[in-house]
Amino acid sequence: MKVAIVHDDLVQFGGAERVVLCLHEMFPDAPIYTSFASERWQEIAKKEKINLVTSFMQKLPGIETLYRAYALALLFPLAFERFDFSDFKVVISSSSRFAHGIITKPNTVHLCFRHSPPRMLWETNEYFKNEASLKGRLGKVFKTLSLLPISYMRLWDYTASQRVDKFIANSKSVQRKILKLYGCNSEVIHPFTDSLEAKNLTPNLKMEPYYLIVSRLLSWKKIEIAIEACDRLSVDLLIAGEGPDRKRLEGLSSSRVKFLGYVSDEDKRKLMVSCKALLFPQEEDFGITPVEAMSLGKPVVAYRGGGAVETVVEGKTGMFFYPQSSEALMDALRSFDPLRYNSQDCISQAKKFNKEAFMGAVKASVESLYVQGS
Numbered sequence: 001m002k003v004a005i006v007h008d009d010l011v012q013f014g015g016a017e018r019v020v021l022c023l024h025e026m027f028p029d030a031p032i033y034t035s036f037a038s039e040r041w042q043e044i045a046k047k048e049k050i051n052l053v054t055s056f057m058q059k060l061p062g063i064e065t066l067y068r069a070y071a072l073a074l075l076f077p078l079a080f081e082r083f084d085f086s087d088f089k090v091v092i093s094s095s096s097r098f099a100h101g102i103i104t105k106p107n108t109v110h111l112c113f114r115h116s117p118p119r120m121l122w123e124t125n126e127y128f129k130n131e132a133s134l135k136g137r138l139g140k141v142f143k144t145l146s147l148l149p150i151s152y153m154r155l156w157d158y159t160a161s162q163r164v165d166k167f168i169a170n171s172k173s174v175q176r177k178i179l180k181l182y183g184c185n186s187e188v189i190h191p192f193t194d195s196l197e198a199k200n201l202t203p204n205l206k207m208e209p210y211y212l213i214v215s216r217l218l219s220w221k222k223i224e225i226a227i228e229a230c231d232r233l234s235v236d237l238l239i240a241g242e243g244p245d246r247k248r249l250e251g252l253s254s255s256r257v258k259f260l261g262y263v264s265d266e267d268k269r270k271l272m273v274s275c276k277a278l279l280f281p282q283e284e285d286f287g288i289t290p291v292e293a294m295s296l297g298k299p300v301v302a303y304r305g306g307g308a309v310e311t312v313v314e315g316k317t318g319m320f321f322y323p324q325s326s327e328a329l330m331d332a333l334r335s336f337d338p339l340r341y342n343s344q345d346c347i348s349q350a351k352k353f354n355k356e357a358f359m360g361a362v363k364a365s366v367e368s369l370y371v372q373g374s
Contacts, residue, residue, distance in 0.1 A: 217243030297343030
């Protein structure tokens with residue numbers, strides 16, 4: 001069974017990219033196809049002996065920062081449709097944007113692990129809301145000019161989805177979106193995280209009086225809700241992560257909020273072990289960060305929506321707030337007591353999202369689809 005793996009792009013190093021590395025661990029001979037890869041990822045591929053295949057987009061100037069402009073120029077669909085998978089029996093795509101748009105021959109089966117339908121296409125207003133780069137006259141011009149290519153890409157996205165032989169959704173939330181937007185059924189297989197025990201860590205750091213956010217800084221993640229809530233309650237908030245929304249968020253913050261920028265995995269774990277709780281104000285399709293926090297014995301205060309409702313157990317490993325507003329989060333934080341939560345309960349819940357279970361479920365799905373297509 002000759003397998004190929006496809007991913008949107010290799011720039012960040014988040015949950016989706018860990019899924020890609022896990023897929024390659026399952027199928028070590030499989031090449032990884034992607035639109036473009038950063039220098040860091042090219043080094044990772046060399047170190048892990050991964051046959052990395054990039055598209056013509058690899059050579060485009062400023063691709064890592066101008067990827068949305070190139071998307072509106074309709075280059076991503078072209079890049080993925082030009083890949084040739086004639087030599088493969090199974091292709092596994094990992095997609096939240098365009099990787100599912102590959103074209104395979106009738107005797108090649110295509111399994112798509114769908115992290116989410118593209119937010120830029122299907123949740124456009126929310127996706128671009130509060131983008132600092134889209135303010136003013138130039139921003140209005142950009143939004144107007146983007147209407148036609150976004151409408152076209154919605155049609156392309158739907159058409160591409162019909163070429164997929166089977167979808168795997170990373171949560172029930174995404175499963176519902178796949179059914180509504182594409183009219184396709186899917187199997188739910190949750191992503192994974194490594195547990196505290198698996199890393200042989202001993203959390204001997206004492207709890208400090210701060211809340212923590214670990215996130216890429218994007219406008220749709222609603223981090224300003226947590227900033228306003230913590231400012232008004234006069235409690236400390238640490239924010240780990242980088243992203244294009246950082247400048248705007250810093251302008252909304254008082255001295256009680258500290259931006260840490262990029263942090264290593266080791267520093268992230270130390271921050272989680274020492275915090276009162278992880279705050280999760282966004283609606284993610286799955287959201288691996290709450291599971292990471294729970295794997296370190298920490299409770300989560302999350303917006304009641306998206307994947308968090310599938311991972312956090314209310315009253316046992318965390319609490320929810322609703323609606324998605326600073327006032328609702330303030331009400332939750334006023335009643336939140338970290339001592340009510342047992343760290344072992346949090347760790348036990350996180351263990352349900354383990355790598356071995358994920359690999360077993362994906363392997364079974366691949367083999368079943370391969371047999372059906374034979």
